[in-house]
Amino acid sequence: xxxxxxxWAEPYKIKMVELLxxxxxxxxxxxxxxxxxNTFLLRSEDVYIDLLTDSGTSAMSDRQWAGMMMGDExxxxxxxxxxxxxxxxxxxxxxxxxxTHQGRGAENILSKVLIKKGDIxxxxxxxxxxxxHQELAGGKFEDVIIDEAHDPExxxxxxxxxxxNKLKSLIKKHGAPKIPxxxxxxxxxxxxxxxxxxxxxxxxxALTKKHHIRIIHDMTRVAENAYFIQQKEKGYADRSIKxxxxxxxxxxxxxxxxxxxxxxxxxxxxxxxxxxxxYEEARxxxxxxxGLHTYGGLAGRDMEAMAIGIKESVGDEHIKAxxxxxxxxxxxxxxxxxxIVQPIGGHGIFVDAKKFLPHIPQDQFPAQTLAAEMYLDSxxxxxxxxxxxxxxxPNGENYYPKLELVRFTIPRRVYTQAHMDVIAExxxxxxxxxxxxxxxKMVYEPKYLRFFQxxxxxx
Ligand code: F0G
Numbered sequence: 001x002x003x004x005x006x007x008w009a010e011p012y013k014i015k016m017v018e019l020l021x022x023x024x025x026x027x028x029x030x031x032x033x034x035x036x037x038n039t040f041l042l043r044s045e046d047v048y049i050d051l052l053t054d055s056g057t058s059a060m061s062d063r064q065w066a067g068m069m070m071g072d073e074x075x076x077x078x079x080x081x082x083x084x085x086x087x088x089x090x091x092x093x094x095x096x097x098x099x100t101h102q103g104r105g106a107e108n109i110l111s112k113v114l115i116k117k118g119d120i121x122x123x124x125x126x127x128x129x130x131x132x133h134q135e136l137a138g139g140k141f142e143d144v145i146i147d148e149a150h151d152p153e154x155x156x157x158x159x160x161x162x163x164x165n166k167l168k169s170l171i172k173k174h175g176a177p178k179i180p181x182x183x184x185x186x187x188x189x190x191x192x193x194x195x196x197x198x199x200x201x202x203x204x205x206a207l208t209k210k211h212h213i214r215i216i217h218d219m220t221r222v223a224e225n226a227y228f229i230q231q232k233e234k235g236y237a238d239r240s241i242k243x244x245x246x247x248x249x250x251x252x253x254x255x256x257x258x259x260x261x262x263x264x265x266x267x268x269x270x271x272x273x274x275x276x277x278x279y280e281e282a283r284x285x286x287x288x289x290x291g292l293h294t295y296g297g298l299a300g301r302d303m304e305a306m307a308i309g310i311k312e313s314v315g316d317e318h319i320k321a322x323x324x325x326x327x328x329x330x331x332x333x334x335x336x337x338x339x340i341v342q343p344i345g346g347h348g349i350f351v352d353a354k355k356f357l358p359h360i361p362q363d364q365f366p367a368q369t370l371a372a373e374m375y376l377d378s379x380x381x382x383x384x385x386x387x388x389x390x391x392x393x394p395n396g397e398n399y400y401p402k403l404e405l406v407r408f409t410i411p412r413r414v415y416t417q418a419h420m421d422v423i424a425e426x427x428x429x430x431x432x433x434x435x436x437x438x439x440x441k442m443v444y445e446p447k448y449l450r451f452f453q454x455x456x457x458x459x
Contacts (some may be wrong), residue, residue, distance in 0.1 A: 007324075008320050008321050008324030008325075009321060010321050010413070011315070011317035011318060011321055012061070012413065015062060020048055020049075021045055021046070021048075022048060022379070023046055023048065023379050025376065027046070028046070028375060028376050028379060029376060031043070031046045031375075032372055032375055032376055036443070036444065036454070036455025036456055036457075037368065037369075037372045037440055037455070037456040037457070037458065038368070038451075038453070038454055038455060038456060039052060039371050039372065039375055039381050039382060039383055039384070040052070040383070040451065040452050040453065041453070041455070042375065042381060046379070047375075047379055047380075047381040048378065048379030048380060049378075049379065049380045049381070049415060049419050049422065049423060050381050050411070051348065051380060051381060051382050051383075051407070051408045051409050051410065051411075051423070052381045052382065052383050052409065053383060053407075053409050053411075054261055054347045054348060054409045054410060054411050054412060055258065055260040055261055055409075056102075056260035056265070056266045056267055057260075057266075057411035057414065058260075058261075058264045058265075058266075058411050058412035058413055058414060059264075059411070059412065059413040059414050060264060060265065060266070060305060060309065061264070061308070061309075061312060061413075063308050063312075064264065064265070064305040064308045064309055064312075065305075067301070067304035067305050067307070067308045068301040068304065068305050069301070070301070070304055071299055071300035071301025071302075071303075071304055072300040073299060073300045073301070074300065075292065075295075076292055076294055077294050078294055078295060078300040078303065079300070080300040080301070080303040080304040080307065081099065081294040081295060081300070081303055083303070083304060083307045084097065084099065084270075084303045084304075084306055084307040084310075085097045086307075087307040087310050087311060088270065088272055088310070091242065091245065091246065091310050091311065091314055092219070092222075092245065092246065092249045092255070092272065092310075093246050093249045093250055094249060094254065094255060094272035094273060094274060095272075095273070095274045095276075095279075096272065096273050096274070096276070096279035096283075097270055097271075097272050098270060098271040098272070098279070098282050098283055098286050098293055098296055099268070099269070099270045099290075099293075099294075099295060099296030099297070099298050099303060100268075100269045100270055100271060100286065100290050100296045100297055100298075101267065101268070101269065101290055101291075101296065101297030101298060102258055102259075102260060102267060102268060102269040103129065103218075103220060103256055103257060103258025103259075103260070103269040104129040104130075104133065104258075104269075105269055105289065105290050105296070105297060106256035106257065106258075106269050106270055106271035107129055107130050107133040107134075107256050108133050108136075108289060109271055109282050109285045109286055109289060109290070110133075110216065110254070110256055110271055110282065111133040111134050111136070111137035111139070112137050112285060113278055113281045113282050113285060114180040114181055114214070114216070114278065115134060115137040115138060115139040115180055116138060116139075116180070117138030117139075118138065118139075118140075118178065119138065119139040119140070119178055119179065119180050120139065120140055120142055120170060120174050120178050120179050121134045121139045121140065121141050121142070121179070121180065121181065121182075121183050122141075122142045122143075122144040122162075122166075122167055122170050122179065122182050122183065123141060123142070123143065123144065123145075123182065123183030123184065123185070124143075124144065124145040124149075124160055124161070124162050124183075124184055124185055124188055124191075124196060125143055125145045125149060125160075125185070125188050125189075125190050125191050126141055126143060126190060127185060127189055127190060127218065128190075128389060128391070128449055128451070129449070130183065130185075130218060130256075132448065132449065134183070135394055139180075141183070142170055143166075144162050144163055144166040144167045144170065144182075145159075145160065145161070145162065145163065145188065145191065146159065146161045146162070146163045147163070148161075149161075149188065149191040149194060150191075150402040150403060151402075152192070152339070152340075152341040152342070152350070152352040152355070152403060152405070153342060153352075154342075155342045155343050156343075157195075157197075157228070157232045157343055158194070158195055158196060158197040158200060158228075158232075158233075159188070159191055159192070159194035159195075159343075160185070160186070160187065160188040160191060160194040160195050160196035160197075160225070161196050161197055161200040162182070162184070162196070162200060162204050164200075164203060164204065164207055167182065167204075167207065168207070171211055171213075176211040176212060176213055179211075179213050180213075180214065181213060181214035181215060181216040181253070182204065182208055182213060182214070182215050182216070183216055183218065184196065184201070184204070184215055184216070184217050184218065184252065185217075185218035185220070185221075186217065186218070186219055186220075186221060186222040186224075186225035186226075186248060187220070187221035187222070187224045187225040187228075187345065187346045187347065189220070189221070189347070190385060190389075190401075190403065191341075191345075191403070192341035192345040192350040192403075192405065193221065193224065193326075193345025193346040193347045193348060193350070194343075194345050195224075195225040195228035195229065195232075195345075195346070196225060197229065197233050198229050198233055198236065198244070198247065198248065198251075199233065201248065201251045201252075202251060204251075205251045205252075214253040214254065215251065215252040215253055216252065216253065216254050216255065216256065217248070217249065217252035217254070217255040217256075218255070218256055218257075219248075219249065219255040219256070219257050219262075220256075220257060220258040220261045220262060221261050221262050221346055221347055222245050222248055222249070222262060223241055223245055223262045223313045223314050223319055224262065224319065224322070224323060224346030224347060225248065225346065226241045226244035226245045226248065226314075226319070227241060227319045227320070227322075227323050227346065228323075228346065229244050229248075230244055240314075240316055241314050241315070241316050241319050242314040242315075245314050253273065253274055253275065254271070254272060254273030254274060254275070254278065255271070255272045255273075256269070256270075256271055257269050257270050257271075257272065259306045259309065259310070261347065262310075262313045263306055263309040263310045263313050264309035264312055264313055264412060264413075265302065265305045265306045265309045266305075267298070267302055268298050268302050268303070268305075268306045270296070271286075322410075322412055322413075323346055325410060325415075325417070325420065326344060326345070326346065326347065326348060326349065326410050327344050328417065328420055329349050329408065329410065329420040329423060329424060330344035330349045331344075332420065332421065332424035333349060333351070333424045333427050333428070335424075336424060336425075336427065336428035336431065337428075337431065338351060338356070338424075338427045338428060338431050339351065339352040339355040339356055340352060341403075341405065347409055347410065348407050348408050348409035348410050349407075349408040349410075350385065350403075350405040350406070350407050350408070351370065351382075351405060351406040351407075351408065351427065352403075352404070352405060353366040353367035353369075353370045353386060353404045353405060353406050354366060354404045356370055356406075356431065356434060357369060357370060357434055357437055357439075359435070360437070360438070360439040361439070362386070362387050362400060362404055363387070363398075364439025364440060364441070364459060365384070365386070365387060365388060365439060365440050365441075365442070365456065366386070366404055366439065367384040367385065367386035367387070367388070367404045367405055367406045368384040368386070368388050368440060368456060369437060369438075369439050369440050370382075370406045370430070370437075371383060371384050371406050372440070372456075373430050373437055374406070374426060374427065374430060377426045377429055377430050378422065378423075378425075378426035378429075380408075380422075380423050380426050382406050382407060382408050382409075383406070383407045383409065383451075384405075384406060384407075384451060385403070385405045385406070385407045386401060386403065386404035386405055386406075387399070387400060387401060387404060388442070388450060388451045388454060389401075389451040391449065391450055391451070392450075408423065408427075438458060438459050439459050440456040440457060440458055440459060441456065441457055441459060442454055442455070442456055443455050443456060443457050
């Protein structure tokens with residue numbers, strides 16, 4: 001008898017739905033023009049399927065909603081803070097917790113505590129807010145990710161790995177005292193949601209230990225990274241996601257977390273560290289920028305939803321379905337010939353805009369253009385992750401990243417397989433008429449994180 005495959009499916013059923021507005025091409029054309037061809041400036045009401053980000057857009061469970069009703073809104077010492085602290089210790093293993101309003105709040109505090117002017121912060125590819133906070137604190141980010149990560153067609157399974165030789169030469173050049181920490185993201189966002197392997201992380205731990213350099217973990221999508229380790233790394237097939245997550249964290253000294261991703265909440269984040277000294281200084285600083293150290297800019301109910309979300313986020317069935325859906329979309333797009341970053345990453349599909357629109361030079365914003373065209377075609381909202389996102393260096397020059405991508409980010413537990421079909425078909429339609437698509441020029445550029453608010457015109 002032929003063995004019939006066992007498909008993934010959602011380990012939940014739908015209890016409540018949110019109705020969507022359908023729009024016409026004429027309406028979308030108008031909306032796009034008003035938004036300066038920047039998908040961040042569209043009104044969400046005018047969007048049919050929203051793949052702008054997986055940040056804060058996931059669906060909470062009935063248990064999380066029940067937790068929201070159990071908010072202890074005391075100014076100090078909320079019960080929900082202690083619950084969150086207990087969960088962070090249990091699931092991630094970090095000793096000290098400081099809640100923040102979201103990930104960048106934690107990045108701000110951590111950068112201010114650990115970075116001195118002139119310091120070097122090596123990392124496995126930059127992330128927009130992370131690097132900016134490092135720079136604002138006087139540091140300089142240096143990319144030490146393996147070269148494979150910059151090649152959208154390279155199918156190496158752990159494109160989030162650190163090139164230890166690149167790191168060694170930085171240590172040699174600047175000296176370890178100039179490097180306060182190595183900034184390590186799990187599921188490297190800008191590379192396409194690419195994982196780091198446990199083996200690489202262990203080697204990195206050994207090297208940094210030798211030089212007394214900390215590892216700070218951007219653990220925003222750590223459970224998704226753990227899934228790829230479970231599926232692809234030797235020796236981890238029988239391990240639970242929860243145990244892999246804990247092992248990853250154990251190889252690092254502290255973490256910043258945007259709980260709006262993995263942890264299944266609409267708002268929230270934290271800083272977690274093992275050093276008491278770092279904790280003490282960060283706890284002092286959080287009251288300046290976020291709020292008292294037992295709420296850090298969050299309501300008690302938000303901390304409760306986060307505590308429950310963290311527990312759900314490391315469920316094996318949850319992650320299998322979450323990434324199963326992303327892979328389903330990616331394979332469907334590949335079936336239509338749409339060029340995407342491979343291997344398929346954890347939180348979305350990244351379309352290679354340089355390859356999709358080879359006739360548009362990078363300074364005419366191919367990825368920005370493609371995101372606009374996707375919206376026009378079907379009301380699907382995606383996001384540029386290329387030259388606009390990369391921004392400018394402290395000296396004012398543009399960064400020209402090798403990767404010029406459009407991110408189709410999948411919110412967790414929100415859309416169905418039929419939605420995935422509609423998205424892939426729309427991408428295929430735009431691909432069919434790619435030769436007729438023209439680039440754009442930037443007509444307004446904000447000083448910080450320009451991709452959020454920049455405006456464009458069609459050439
Ligand atoms: N680190 C990573 C890897 C992220 O992806 C993000 C946010 C942050 C830090 C900052 O966290 O938004 O809570 O302040 N990424 C969002 C995205 C914005 O769409 O990828 P935050």
